[in-house]
Amino acid sequence: MEKFIEHTGLVVPLDRANVDTDQIIPKQFLQKTTRTGFAQHLFHDWRFLDDDGLQPNPDFILNQAAYKGASILLARENFGCGSSREHAPWAIQEFGFKVVIAPSFADIFYGNCINIGVLPIVLEEQAINELFTHALQKPLELTANLETMTLTYGDKSYPIELTQFQQYCLKNGIDSVGWTLQSQARIDEFSASLPAWQ
Amino acid sequence: MPSTLYEKLWQRHLVEDKSGETPLIFVDRHLVHEVTSPQAFANLKFHGRKVYSPERTIATMDHNISTRSADINAAGENAANQLKTLDKNCQEFGVRLYGMGHKNQGIVHVMGPELGLTLPGQVIVCGDSHTATHGAFGSLAFGIGTSEVEHVLATQTLRQNKAKTMKIDIQGSRPLGVSAKDIILAVIGKVGHAGATGYVVEYTGATIAELTMEERMTVCNMSIEFGAKAGIIAPDHTTFEYLKGKEFAPRGDTWLQALNDWQTLHSDDDATFDTVVTIDAQEIKPQVTWGTNPGQVTAINSVVPSPDDFSDAVERDSCVNALQYMDLTPGTKITDIHINNVFIGSCTNSRIEDLRIAAAVVKGKTVSPQVTAIVVPGSYRVKQQAESEGLDEVFKQAGFEWRLPGCSMCLGMNDDKLIAGDRCASTSNRNFEGRQGRGSRTHLVSPAMAAAAAIAGHFVDVNQFAGAK
Missing domain, CATH: 3.30.499.10 (Aconitase, domain 3)
Known part of the structure; x- marks a missing residue:
């Protein structure tokens, strides 16, 4: 996993609550056996007018020139709800997003982001509203920094909340399986202690 | 402690x-x-x-x-x-x-x-x-x-x-x-x-x-x-x-x-x-979803809500988006919503008891002419049990298709999907936009309610339906 220490990028404000993972990546694109090839289908039904993804929907915010090259996605509450498909954060990451900001995330989606090195940032409603106001007016660049655990622009600064271990894994690009296998002896011992029926 | x-x-x-x-x-x-x-x-x-x-x-x-x-x-x-x-x-x-x-x-x-x-x-x-x-x-x-x-x-x-x-x-x-x-x-x-x-x-x-x-x-x-x-x-x-x-x-x-x-x-x-x-x-009371997430749900004897019914701004906006996608007008009686598809299946409602209840509702009746209805048992064992009880025949005689087990139209990863504008009474678990096919509209209901809707062509209170338990 790539290390995440600091990132500065353009924000795209997606003004929707309850964006589910079916919207982020519809089911017809889940038949791949690789972790790549999903970016072209990100938000497919909103982004394209046709089923083949050849006619961009000019009304969808990701298609608007002002937000081209955005690498920070700003959304409303309960982002990433529904299906556990990790294809959703894979698509977000491959499209070029490093950070997703929302007032709340669905649990599985949040964990999936951390596990692949996309930084999910939870901010209070008021801060989210401020960011939406700014980002909808003119291009807004934000900096997320995991050394200082802050999200900043101009003289504004918001704290980034992560557990100590999440912060450590993101900053160091930890292979979580390799990390846990260091505890294999303990897992073996635990496994051997379980009752027969379990 | x-x-x-x-x-x-x-x-x-x-x-x-x-x-x-x-x-x-x-x-x-x-x-x-x-x-x-x-x-x-x-x-x-x-x-x-x-x-x-x-x-x-x-x-x-x-x-x-x-x-x-x-x-x-x-x-x-x-x-x-x-x-x-x-x-x-x-x-x-x-x-x-x-x-x-x-x-x-x-x-x-x-x-x-x-x-x-x-x-x-x-x-x-x-x-x-x-x-x-x-x-x-x-x-x-x-x-x-x-x-x-x-x-x-x-x-x-x-x-x-x-x-x-x-x-x-x-x-x-x-x-x-x-x-x-x-x-x-x-x-x-x-x-x-x-x-x-x-x-x-x-x-x-x-x-x-x-x-x-x-x-x-x-x-x-x-x-x-x-x-x-x-x-x-x-x-x-x-x-x-x-x-x-x-x-x-x-x-x-x-x-x-x-x-x-x-x-x-x-x-x-x-x-x-x-x-x-x-x-x-x-x-x-028997429930029917009207929106595009499972929390947008109401009772069968109720009406489609209006955005004004929600004090929370996010819920109000979600209602506006949902009504537009679902092509529904506030105040419409749930029982006046007509459907053209019925799906009985999914990990929520495809077990033998679900199929028995649905079969009891449709027994001796006929699926409404404009409705396409499928039953997808949850597993081979469920399918076999249902067939040994003759439930497959009850469904088929009523005009349902009797399929092989799988997730099927709950998410439409296979060819069991709806087309834009279709409206489905579904026993599955998600009514998200496009879940059962791009532009299609899903209403989540129980197996009995889905079965009754298949016969009537619109939502009905299953209690007012002869044959229902």
């Missing part, structure tokens, strides 16, 4: 809780299917790692498969590639697979319980958000992403932060025609689409105690639909009776030892929950 059931399950699976690390918990059962596992197996291969415990890992094929043919190639080239990849991975890593044509094949959350692979007191995971289904047995069961699938395959553990606890206490006898599906839809309507995010929910109360195991599975199945990490019901006599004699359930002395242990799996009387919700079952 008094503990909740969740805390007991958590504590007995805690492998390691080092300072500065996310706690490590042990996984007793890992259920695997074709869509969320290939990248996990590929990474194991890349790193030269093994599956830690193949005997705790069970795979089946369900999401992608055709319900018209048991041929692995029947759902198209990409689906076939994914199914063959699962087959290859299972052979290479020594994982048991119930593939196409196997007598145990079925939707992963139907297959596990009916074989007795799901047991009280276990931690069960699967790369599928409806894994909470297995919580009906008093196990801690939840959906995971593919990176976590890889982690469980390689280590038989997961890193999990402890969730908050919510008790949903449901008391009172449910009115006639109110099913487990109506109970959970009413719960979601009350708690809200994201109301249990960060929580593990325990369902308690006399109403829950009276439910059969299959009904409890329907309730727990939809825990994710209001954000919960997992949904649990404490095991009791009903649970033990269901499990006794199942293929993978313990036997003999081990069964007796297991029973002794399982009887301790309940929240202590004075245990504290972070949140408590109480619901009176007598107030619940």
Whole structure:
């Protein structure tokens, strides 16, 4: 996993609550056996007018020139709800997003982001509203920094909340399986202690 | 200190809780299917790692498969590639697979319980958000992403932060025609689409105690639909009776030892929950969703709401978007909504009791001429049982198609999907935009309500329908 220490990028404000993972990546694109090839289908039904993804929907915010090259996605509450498909954060990451900001995330989606090195940032409603106001007016660049655990622009600064271990894994690009296998002896011992029926 | 059931399950699976690390918990059962596992197996291969415990890992094929043919190639080239990849991975890593044509094949959350692979007191995971289904047995069961699938395959553990606890206490006898599906839809309507995010929910109360195991599975199945990490019901006599004699359930002395242990799996009387919700079952009516998330739900005798009915700005906006997508006008009676498709199936409602109830409603009647209706049993075992009871004939005579088991039109990964403008009464679990096909509109209902809508061509109160229980 790539290390995440600091990132500065353009924000795209997606003004929707309850964006589910079916919207982020519809089911017809889940038949791949690789972790790549999903970016072209990100938000497919909103982004394209046709089923083949050849006619961009000019009304969808990701298609608007002002937000081209955005690498920070700003959304409303309960982002990433529904299906556990990790294809959703894979698509977000491959499209070029490093950070997703929302007032709340669905649990599985949040964990999936951390596990692949996309930084999910939870901010209070008021801060989210401020960011939406700014980002909808003119291009807004934000900096997320995991050394200082802050999200900043101009003289504004918001704290980034992560557990100590999440912060450590993101900053160091930890292979979580390799990390846990260091505890294999303990897992073996635990496994051997379980009752027969379990 | 008094503990909740969740805390007991958590504590007995805690492998390691080092300072500065996310706690490590042990996984007793890992259920695997074709869509969320290939990248996990590929990474194991890349790193030269093994599956830690193949005997705790069970795979089946369900999401992608055709319900018209048991041929692995029947759902198209990409689906076939994914199914063959699962087959290859299972052979290479020594994982048991119930593939196409196997007598145990079925939707992963139907297959596990009916074989007795799901047991009280276990931690069960699967790369599928409806894994909470297995919580009906008093196990801690939840959906995971593919990176976590890889982690469980390689280590038989997961890193999990402890969730908050919510008790949903449901008391009172449910009115006639109110099913487990109506109970959970009413719960979601009350708690809200994201109301249990960060929580593990325990369902308690006399109403829950009276439910059969299959009904409890329907309730727990939809825990994710209001954000919960997992949904649990404490095991009791009903649970033990269901499990006794199942293929993978313990036997003999081990069964007796297991029973002794399982009887301790309940929240202590004075245990504290972070949140408590109480619901009176007598107030619940048959439910129908009108919007694009399962929390946008109302009673059959009600009307489509107006954005003005919501004081919260986000809910109001969501209502505006939903009404536009669903092409519904505020104030329309739910019973005036006409449908042209019916889907009876999914990990929520495809078990034998669901099919019996739906068959009782349609018996001797005919599906409305403008409606296409399909029944997709949850597993081969369910299909066989239904056929031995003649339910397939009841459905077919009424004009339903009788299909092979699979996830089917719940998510439309195969060719069972709707086209833009279709409106479906569905016994599945999600009414998201495009879930059953781009531009299609899904209304979530119980099997009895779906069956009644198929006959009438529009939603009807199943209680006003002859033949309904």
